[in-house]
Amino acid sequence: MRIIVIGATGTVGKPVVAALQDRHEIIKVGSKSGDHQVDIKDSGSIRKLFEKTGRFDALVSCVGKVHFGDFAKLTEAEVMIGLKDKLMGQVNLVLIGRDYANDNGSFTLTSGVLSHDPIRFGACASMVNGALDCFVRAAAIELPRGLRINVVSPGLLDESAGALGDYFRGHETVSGKRAANAFAKSVEGRLTGQVFHVL
Numbered sequence: 621m622r623i624i625v626i627g628a629t630g631t632v633g634k635p636v637v638a639a640l641q642d643r644h645e646i647i648k649v650g651s652k653s654g655d656h657q658v659d660i661k662d663s664g665s666i667r668k669l670f671e672k673t674g675r676f677d678a679l680v681s682c683v684g685k686v687h688f689g690d691f692a693k694l695t696e697a698e699v700m701i702g703l704k705d706k707l708m709g710q711v712n713l714v715l716i717g718r719d720y721a722n723d724n725g726s727f728t729l730t731s732g733v734l735s736h737d738p739i740r741f742g743a744c745a746s747m748v749n750g751a752l753d754c755f756v757r758a759a760a761i762e763l764p765r766g767l768r769i770n771v772v773s774p775g776l777l778d779e780s781a782g783a784l785g786d787y788f789r790g791h792e793t794v795s796g797k798r799a800a801n802a803f804a805k806s807v808e809g810r811l812t813g814q815v816f817h818v819l
Contacts, residue, residue, distance in 0.1 A: 621643075621644045621645070621677035621678055621807070621808075622644070622645045622647070622675070622676045622677045622678075622722075623640060623644050623645065623646050623647065623676065623677060623678040623679070623680060623807065624647045624649060624673055624676050624678070624679045624680070625637055625640075625646055625647070625648055625649065625680045625682065626649045626650075626658065626660065626679070626680065626681045626682060626683050626713065627649070627650060627681065627682035627683035628646070628648035628649060628650060628653075628654050628682070629648065629650050629653050629654060630650070630682055630683065631777055631779045631780055631796065632682035632730060632774070632777065632796065632799060633648075633650075633682035633683075634796065635795075635796035635797050635799065635800035636680055636682055636799075636800045636803045636804075638797075638800065639797070639800035639801065639803065639804045640680075640803075640804060640807065643808075644678075647673055647676070649669065649673075651683075656669055656672055656673060660681075660683060660684075660705065660709030660710065660712065660713065661704050661705050661708075661709055663712050663716060666712050666716050666717075667716055670716060670717060670719075670720040673720070674720065675720050675721070675722050676717075676720060676721060676722065676725065677721075677722050677726075678725055678726045678727075678728070678807045679713060679714075679717050679721065679725075679726070679727050679728070680728045680803055680806075680807060681709075681710045681713050681727075681728065681729045681730055682730050682803075683705075683706075683709065683710075683730070684702070684705055684706025684707075684709060684710060684730060684748070685701060685702065685705040685706055686701060686702035686705070686706050686744045686745040686748050687699070687701045687702060687744045688741045688742060688744070688745065688784075688787055689741055689744075690741060691741070691743050694743065694744070699744055699747075701744070702744045702745065702747070702748040706748045706752070707748045707751050707752060710729045710730070710752060711752075711755060713727070713729075714727050714729070714759065714769065718763065718764075718767060721765075721767055723765045723766055723767075724765070724766040724767070724768075725766075725767055725768070726767065726768040726769065726770070726806065726807055726812075727767070727768070727769040727770075728769075728770050728771070728772060728803055728806040728807055729752055729756060729769070729770075729772070730752075730771065730772055730773075730774070731748075731749035731750075731752040731753050731771050731772070731773045731815070732745060732749045732773055732774060732775075733749075733773060733774065733775040733776070733791070733817075733819065734746040734749050735749035735750040735752075735753050735773060736750075737791075739787055739788060739789075739791075740787075741787055742787060749773065752771055753771055753773065753815045756769050756770060756771040756813060756814075756815065757813050757815070759813075760812045760813025760814075761813065763812075768806075768810070768811070768812035769812060769813065770806040770811060770812060770813070770814045770815070770816060771814075771815050771816070772799065772802045772803055772806065772816045772818060773815050773816065773817050773818065774794055774798075774802070774817075774818040774819075775791060775792065775793065775794045775818060775819045776788045776791050776793050776794070777793060777794060777795070777796050777799060778793045778794065778795050778796065779796050780793075781793050792819070794818050794819065798818055799818045802816040802818045
């Protein structure tokens with residue numbers, strides 16, 4: 621398969637590429653690195669990406685920024701970070717990318733554990749992750765041409781514990797390799813409309 625991995629050099633993307641590259645052609649995409657670059661906040665940038673990459677069999681999105689902060693001080697601008705980046709960025713990868721996906725192709729997005737296991741300072745992440753999970757379930761019943769869509773919802777990765785561990789007190793971490801297996805299951809399997817929890 622010809623697979624586009626958005627965020628290929630990131631914490632989630634690296635193990636995903638490692639899990640798939642021996643069996644498939646991987647097109648690595650990043651914001652500043654990789655075979656191609658994209659700003660997922662900009663639908664024009666997404667269109668230019670697909671014009672360059674051409675048709676694909678699977679798209680895997682391992683990107684998305686959200687704001688972590690005290691709810692008592694939360695502003696609209698901080699909420700919008702996650703809405704424009706992690707939520708609409710990934711939604712637009714699907715809305716624009718469906719025209720470039722081959723028949724029976726697939727999309728795999730990334731949400732996260734906070735959709736169902738919230739933490740202090742994580743309201744923005746919980747909202748965005750929950751919206752992504754629901755979007756995937758609904759989009760799956762309407763996608764044409766045998767296209768599939770799933771989302772991987774990992775817990776805190778081992779590799780992210782140093783940077784984010786203070787927010788996730790009491791949470792068990794999961795390895796990037798375990799998370800990558802869920803992405804491989806989505807890409808190489810036949811399920812659609814699923815939220816693959818990796819806990």
